[in-house]
Amino acid sequence: MKQMKQRLGIFLLVITAIIPLPIHTLAAENDFSSPASAAFAVDYDTGKVFYNQNADEPLGIASMTKLITAYIVFDEIEKGTISWEDKVPVSDKLKKMSKNPDLSNIPIKDKHDYTVKDALEASLISSANSLTSALAELISGSEIKFVDRMYKQLDDWNIKDGYLVTASGLGNEDMGKDIYPGSKKTDENLLSARSMAIVAREIITDFPEVLEIASSPSRAISDGTTIWNSNEMLPDFDYYTEGVDGLKTGTTPLAGACFVGTAKRGDQRIITVVMDVDPEYSRFQETANLMNYVYDNWSYKTVLKKGEPSSQSTISINKGKKDKASIVLTEDLSVWTKNDNQNIKLFFEPNKKQLTKKKKVNAPKKKGYIVGSEHVYNTTDTLGYLTKEEEIHDVSKVALKTDIERANFFIQIWQSITKR
Known part of the structure; x- marks a missing residue:
């Protein structure tokens, strides 16, 4: 089992739901900076790095974790071991968790049968933690065994800086007694911004249908609940930005406000990552700044x-x-x-x-x-x-x-x- 090398501190995340967040003023073109612990931008097709701000230090990834889980779900569907219409059992523990107002969820209805399609859409669109854990249990029997599967997936991608304890991105403090063996009660999932960009590119490449889900402003799942996207850069949201069609938010006290985004303008798709954005600023505005910086300042020139x-x-x-x-x-x-x-x-x-x-x-x-x-x-x-x-x-x-x-x-x- 993997051991945590150092004890992680817990930081207070300041959430400003009513007062508009200030807009970070861009520096000169040759001096771009982001008010985040890490920021990264890369070309989807060629892998060219356009911006690197502390992109190789493992930091908290919170619900961006769900992209790894989603990849495995898509993979299992492609293999035929599960189907979109399979029922997803939800334990009493997860049902109780779904009603915790402090956690990102949709309230699980006791007598309703949720499908794999419901659970994955809820996971990717509204970041539902309970249904994400339920998917993990469906595939591997337990969330702990599913985390082992997630580690294997990281190895397949040659990602070596990951530290994982849950399928949803929740920290161990929210998981009760059943925590990943060898981990501490204060532990959370960690990954570098560079590795997070690799995860995003892998899922877009192998399962491009993820963008059809991630770009949906809202959807109605089978229990009649309308789920709303946590990505505020989509059309009709406050931080709408040209070309954005994904991908995943993440927020915990340790990780802060995070977002792995992707946009396509013309023939060029880019992937961006911001992690632990200063609470005085919006992760979506900072992502927009980073995307605009790339599109405005970088070109692919044919020399010969x-x-x-x-x-x-x-x-x-x-x-x-x-x-x-x-x-x-x-x-x-x-x-x-x-x-x-x-x-x-x-x-x-x-x-x-x-x-x-x-x-x-x-x-x-x-x-x-x-x-x-x-x-x-x-x-x-x-x-x-x-x-x-x-x-x-x-x-x-x-x-x-x-x-x-x-x-x-x-x-x-x-x-x-x-x-x-």
Whole structure:
């Protein structure tokens, strides 16, 4: 069992339900900041990081946890082990919890049979804790066993900084006596902002239907209850922001106000995370600020197009009719860069396995033979990518533009004499 390395403190979360929260004033474009313990923004398709403010420290994630649980629910449905219309048993303990006004829930009606569809929608839209725990019990027999399944899912995503104790994001203090083995009464779920962005991208990629649920301002479930979305960035809400169609809020005294959001404008989808936002500010306004900052200041620029010469326009030929041959890109080469920063550099890297020790191409070879790679990078951009594996996005293969023919025997002798 996983052990908590340090005792976690409990912080008072100040909630201002009536007085409007102040709007955080943005700093200059090159000095953006967020009044949060962590803030992170990343491109969905390429994994390019646009903003990183303490994104690698594990912090409380509260109900953002429910995205991990939802992923497992979608996975079980896809495998056929459960179905949307299966009934979800709700224990007396969870029914009692559902009526606790201090916890996010919908009151469970005693004689009503809730379906998997009901429970997942309530979990993702209104952040219902009791029905989330009921889903965990349906799938694994107990919430404790389900947490083990959640750990396995994190391992599958190569996420190593997670600490989990519940399926819903509630802390152990709200779970009674049945807490995760080895954990303390004060423990809650922890994850870094970077890892939370990975979770969001995984569920959107594998189960894009999550957006259809998460983007619903409200829905009626089978017991007749209308559930309202806790995401106030959707249409007709106070913090409506262009393109936002998800994803999940989270709030506990330890975690503070959190939100993992996603928006799509044009062809570009981004994922943002804000964690433990200063209570004087709105997590939704801060997310909007971060999203607007990304869309206003970052662009994906094509530096070289397919078929254009590499930065090293030719390569030497060994035993060929010609000394050199033209080399070109096999695909467009693009790079993310801030609009006010054009410090872009190119360099050609030969493929040693394809060349001689003197970095020449042995003739004969056909057009399209790969001789190396063209790399592009911004000399002042240190943000990198969501994962190390994704840094290949700034690379294009380079190949021979035309066929190269082998020189005849006499020409090869002459080349040897002249050391060409």
